[in-house]
Amino acid sequence: MQGFYPILLFSIFVCSVSAKKMRWCTVSDPEQRKCAELAKALAAVVSPAILAAFARLSCIxxxxxxxxxNRIKANRADIVTLDAGEIYSAVKQFDLVAIAKEIYSDGGCTLSVAVVRNNSLDIRSLQGRRSCHSGVRWTAGWSLPLGFLLSRNYLSWAKEHPLSQDVSTFFSASCIPGAGAMALPLCTLCQGLKSxxxxxxxxxxxxxxxPFYNNQGALRCLRRGIGDVAFVDHLALETIEESERDEFRLLCSDGTQAPLSQHRSCNLGRGPGGGMVTRVNFRKVVRKFLATVQTLFGRQGRERQRFQLFSSSSFGENDLLFRDVTEKLVVLQDDIDVSQVLGLDYVALLKGLGHEGSSLEDSVIRWCCISYAEQKKCEQWALSIKSDPLVCVRAISMRDCIEKIKRDEVDAVSLDATHSFIAGKCGLVPVVTEYYGKNCVPAEGSTHLETDVFPSVVGLAVAKHSSRNIFIGNLGGRRSCHSNTYSPAGWLLPYRHSLSLANNSSSPCDPDKVYNEVFWKSCLPGSKGNLCKVCIGGTGETATKRCTENHNERYYGNMGALRCLVGDRSGKSYGDVAFLEQHSLHTNILGLNTTGWAEGWSSSDFELLCADGRRAPLSDWETCNLGVIPPNTVMTRPVLTARVYDFLMKSQEALAVNSNTEFRLFESHQYGESDLLFKDATQCFAHTSHMDYRSILGEEFYTHADTVFNCTHSDILEFCNQDVCSIF
Known part of the structure; x- marks a missing residue:
């Protein structure tokens, strides 16, 4: 019975492959030897009768x-293991397909780390240094570190020529295997035989x-003193002997150094691990072949004493055929898109780095607009500037904008604090933060405002002055108006307070559930059921079904919540309390008249509901509010940070200089709404691309949002969590 299992396994395999030869492509003599040993091991566990039907593994x-x-494309080989960056090129440029992925001990992804031996180096002082990289377009050796350097503006890239040209002038000398065809200076430190x-x-x-190829080669380049920094993945650190680990340090994103053991917190980003590719018409054969060899020779293989698939030590080299740290292979199904294999963030990064060549999209900024009114303002913005072209792309909500940025369908959008939290969790990064203070003058020697202190806004509960019997604490059974789902003032803050006698500290931590329990009915744009029954939808050009999560719903946003409190022209569809932000409140009340919504309303017609049960005039908002809210932040994909920032600064400067233009970046009343694209209270942009989104939000707000979303279902976070790149 002992030999029955492999014979049966190969009987099934042989019938399905129709005696096709499996040709593995190798890139060195040691890898060729390991491949030949694998072929011998296969022959040893299969009977001669079956071998007659099965054309054995050959090594090319x-x-x-x-x-x-190129050989696989031309049908002169069948399979090869590649880095994720090479997989993308093989799929997009050569029409090959990803057939399997390597899975490591802590997941299917790797962290990019910058390793040095010089204690004086930091990530901000690499210009003019010598660099060692695992490979061109490799995840940890090229894409992630360059994406990071570009996002922080440490490396400048003029889009009129390839990125490799600017990399070759940024470092004084490099070894980036595979880069010879791009720029010869990127190969000056390499030591392979020339012919x-x-x-x-x-x-x-x-x-x-x-000698300096792949992660081990890049470390070898650093060890020999040829380079000053090596860009490798965190898995390569496991091969450094304990006795020499103290000689090396990691460069962290904040400018500090850390020991090798701290790679989880000190790295330049994460990306997918390696995998295998083949031709489309050969994928079924390869899929069954990989499943078979893993069953026989993998970590738990029946024949692993004869041959170890994930070990290269006996061949005098590392990572032959597969990474030696591979735990298992995950064989992929048919019709799986490359973005599902590698992850949306990574694919967007590769596009941003020019892996598909230059295109018209490289010269434009695509701004996300969520309504007809925002589209009109955005198009006017595009006509009013002379910097990079601006394209206005329509979405249906802030959540949709975040998804479109991840999918590389748009580039940037300004998000409120809660949506900034979501965007940060989804891998987007800050560019600038809206600044609501009066002093927008940059520090001496700087061209932009840079500050760690941001004037905040607060969330308010507002009722009509005439509704004297309404207080925080007796809102049960009332009608409520909320700016929109996930908004800080309209959704995140109110539920923390005892809105009614039935609403106390034992209430659910999901705001929607609290509002459903407390209020009779509401308008919370972006929600459903009773939380939409007060909403009224749009009219004319903005006619939509009610409760949409954008300005096409007339009760959307801070102005919309105020309109909801006042009620429509018929005197119906109104709320008893409105939850909104304090900024522009007086302007919005005046706007009730000018936009023809309602006439005769003034600030004295409204009062604040304080958290302690009091009522107060609107002027007391500093002491009578529901909590502090961080400012809005413009978010984008990491690789676009510098370009979006440059575009915003040029826009801000051009519009400030040209005072004759009718367009105002931070005004929206002429479009019949408020807070279009940016808050109307914004005075200027503060530079924050060097900061983490968590720092901008502040620890208190971040922790509160994190707690809420841990117990609240969120489609957008669920979408982001589907990204294949995770480190356990």
Whole structure:
């Protein structure tokens, strides 16, 4: 019975492959030897009768991974293992398919780390240094570190020429295997054999015959003192002996250094691990082949004493055929898109780095608009500036904007604090923060406002002066008006207070459930059921079904919540209490008249409901409010930070200089709404791309939002969490 299992397994396999040969592409002599040993091991566990029907594994020697990709495309090889960045190129440019992914001990992804031996270096002082990289377009050796350097503006990239050109001038010298065709200076530190014969030239190639190839090669480059910094993934750190670990340090994103053990907190980003590719018409064969060899020779394989699939130690090199730290292979199903294999964030990063070449999109900024009114203002903005072209892209909500940015369908949007929290969790990063203070003058020697102190706004509960019997604490059974779902003032803050006698500290931590329990009915745009029954939808060009999460719903936003409190022209569809932000409140009350919504209303017609049960005039908002709210922040994908920032600064400066233009970036009343694109209370932009979104929000607000979303279902966070890149 002992030999029955592999014979049965291969009987099934042979019938399905129709005696097709499996040709594995190797990129060095050690890898060729390991492949040959795998072929022998397969032959040893399969009877001669079955071998007659099964054309055995053969090993095709190539001179680089690029050569392997070309051979597979031309049907001169069938399979090769690649870094995630190379997988993307193989799929997009050569029409190959990803067939399997490597899974490591802590997940299917890797962290990019910058390793040094010089205690005086930091991540901000790498210009002019010598660099060692695992490979060109590799996740940890190229894409993630360059994406980080670009996002912090430490590395400048003029889009009129390739990124490789600016990288070659940023570092004084480099070894980036595979970069020879891009820019020769990126290969000056490499030490592979040079030859005029293409197949014998290993200098700067993605082959183990280049001593500084892959993660181990980049560390070798650093060890020998050839380079000052090595960009590798965190898995490579496991190969550094305990006796020499104190010689190395990691460069952290905040400018500090840390020991190798702190790679989880000290890294330049995360990305997908390696995987295998093949031709589309060969994927079924390869899928079954990989499943078979893993069953026989994997970590738990029946024949692992004969051959170890994920070990290269006996061949004098590391990471042959697969990464040695691979725990298992996950074989992928048909019709899976490359963005599902590699993750939306990573694919968007590669596009931003020019992996698909330049396009018209590289020269424009795509701004996300959530309503007809925002679209009109955005288009006017585009006509009023002479910087990079602005394209206005329509979405249906702030949540939709976040998803579109992740999908690389738009580039940027200004988000309130709660949506900034969500965007940060989804991998987006800050560019600028709206500044509501009066002093927008930058510090001496600076061209922009940079501050760690942001004037905040507060959340308010507002009732009509005439409704004398309404207080915080007796709102049960009332009608409520909320600016919109997930808004800080309209959704996140109110539920924390005892809105009614039935609403106390034992109430659910899901705000929607609290509001459903407390109020008779509401208008909370973006919600459903009773929480939408007070909403009225839009009219004319903005006609929509009611409760949409944008300005097309007339009760959306701070102005909308105020309109909801006043009621429509018929005197119906109104609320008893409105939850909104204090900024622009007086302006919005005046706007009730000017926009033809309601006439005769003044600030004295409204009062604040204080958290302690008191009522107070609107002027007492500093002492009578529901909590402090961080400012809005413009968010984008990491690689676009510098470009979006430059665009916003040019816009701000151009519009400030040209005072004759009718367009005002921080005014919305002429479009019949308030807070379009940016809050009307904004005075200028504060530079915050060097800050983490958590720092901008502040620890108290961040912790509160985190607690709420831990017990509240969120489609957008669920969408973001589907990204394949996770470190357990």
């Amino acid at each position: 020697r190539a001179y680089s991974t690029t050569d392997c990709i 005029y014969i293409r197949q014998k030239n290993y200098h700067c190639e993605t082959s183990h015959s280049e």
